[in-house]
Amino acid sequence: MNDFFIPAVGAQFGLLLPYLIVAVGGLLVMLVDSFVKTVKKDHLSFLTLFILIGGILVQILTRSQGGVVLGGMLLVDDYSWFFNSLFMGVGVMTTIFATGSFDRDGVYRPEFYPLILFSILGMMVLSGANDLLTLFLGLETMSLAVYVLVGGVRGNVRSSEAGFKYLILGGFSSAFLLMGLAFLYGFAGGTGFDAIAAAMRSDQPDVLLASFGSGLVLIGLGFKVAMVPFHMWTPDVYEGAPSYITGFMATAVKAAGFAVLVRFVLLMQPQVAFTWFPVLTVLTVLTMTLGNLVALAQSNIKRMLAWSSIAHAGYLMLGVLTLISPAVGGSEMMLRSTEIGNAAGSAILFYLLAYTLMNLTAFGIINILGNRPGEDGEDINRFAGLYKKNPIAAAAMTVALLSLAGIPPMVGFMGKFYLFASVVRAGLIPLAVIGVINSLISVYYYLRVMVMMYMKEPEEDSYSGTEWVSVVTSGVLAILVIYIGVQPDAFHRLAEAIFRQINF
């Protein structure tokens, strides 16, 4: 056993380094917190930022290497490289926003720092999962930390309610996922993804068993990415959680869900994925339409963005559908099909990047509004006259909202463009039309916030913030939103190169 294990880890140390940095960093932050007894927690914030930025640097430097590590449990490739960098980047922004929020309210949550690191560790494991066990454990590591982050604001009933709701429903969906994983284990006779892929390619795969198992897994993952009809928790949890955590959930948790979802449907190609194609088509259309229609009626900005995040999950599901559509998975026209698959996959990656940037910008600004316990602190009215009080914040918010609505030259437009283009190429034109109509509907509710900011006079209780660190961070993100929107080529090529590696 020793000869299997010890030299292997020695050689894999470099590949595991980003994971180790985040994991050991989380433990270190906990230790430092228990030894340094100050009420303000700035040192923890700096330490966390240092760990995450170090993690990103190491991750970027080790891109060229890759491989299966730890006895096949974890896959380190360009795909996980992309997502790990994304997660750690979101972690950096969230830490900045959260620290600003702590300073404003005078309530410090030292548990935030280790938990955000552990949650990111879970996501990193999830994006590189190469075994059903790692998939489940990564998902649970991520989710458990987020449950605590959502519900851990003391003395805030909405936060406790949101945390409890998320915990119960999350546990429920995990049960579905676990049952599905058990069926897949029964199907393949092993938990490794390679065992499942081999079973799929065997002469007579047990399609019924695998479909049943993968359907249950899709339910569990659908819950995490807020797909209709597994979306019920989203508005309440997004509203009740502190804004910096909502931003984290809307971006990193959703991206992690899609990271594993895409890997999973690729694994299920072609027959099994195809059994779920009709069902997923209906659910995707419902997700987009319901999300946008209900968002129209919201007056709380966080609820509105929650419904809009459901709609965006629908757009991303369009990409997943294209991946498993008959034109791609079919045996005929294999050359053309792989090409469409690559187009769809790289569009998903690009859209996730775009969505992360624009949503974080928006939540950075919302975060400065503050979570006033017991009041409706996030009513859209509080944006009234923001332009006069803080033009930079108003400008950043405007960029984020225009981008979410998919208006050029923001990155959201390019994301939707690549996505819908791949859907059309796969021949799913009705779906693309529904997607475009939906993004037109969404313009209305995003514009409403902009009207508030620019055309209304400031009211007494409307926001006047001085949290310059958060405002400037959002401003930088907004500049990125415009920059990548104008110059998408480099990033799109990168996404394509990454996806080509895992699409076979």
Next chain:
Amino acid sequence: MEGFLFWFCGTLMFLGGLMMVVQRSAVVSAVWLVFSFLCAAGIFALLSAPFLAVMQILVYAGAIMVLFLFVIMMLQGPVLDGERVPIKKGLWPFIALPPAAVIILLVGWVKGEGLRSLGDAPAPGFGTAEGVAQLLLGRYLLAFELISIVLLIAIVGALVIGKRERKLPWK
């Protein structure tokens, strides 16, 4: 004999689980869960994993459930009271349909395919303490370490949610 023992333990485990769900008192539920765990230990033993079977009884049925029972009793665990509301007759088919469909599919599948063995007889040393330890710290090292982090998060979470609020003195 193996087949008989499998169905015996499996059926009892299923019934134990069902009884756990339908009980009105949390304490009784917990005891039914212990029963279910004991049956699961039987199935582990059938799968030639004696170490797991023993651990299932010692750790789950023993230590963890005793802890559960203590907590439930200390907190005066809830006993649901009030009238039992009968389910409307028209709703029964909708409630019964999904489980019935699953059972029919499952039985059909077992009849059609038969219960295949998933592999050859286990290698010598499989399922013993040594075999489990080698798997745990070898092939499944990542899972092992991740679980310890999950547990750490759970501890932190329990402490955070149970703790009182602390405000800055000057606010």
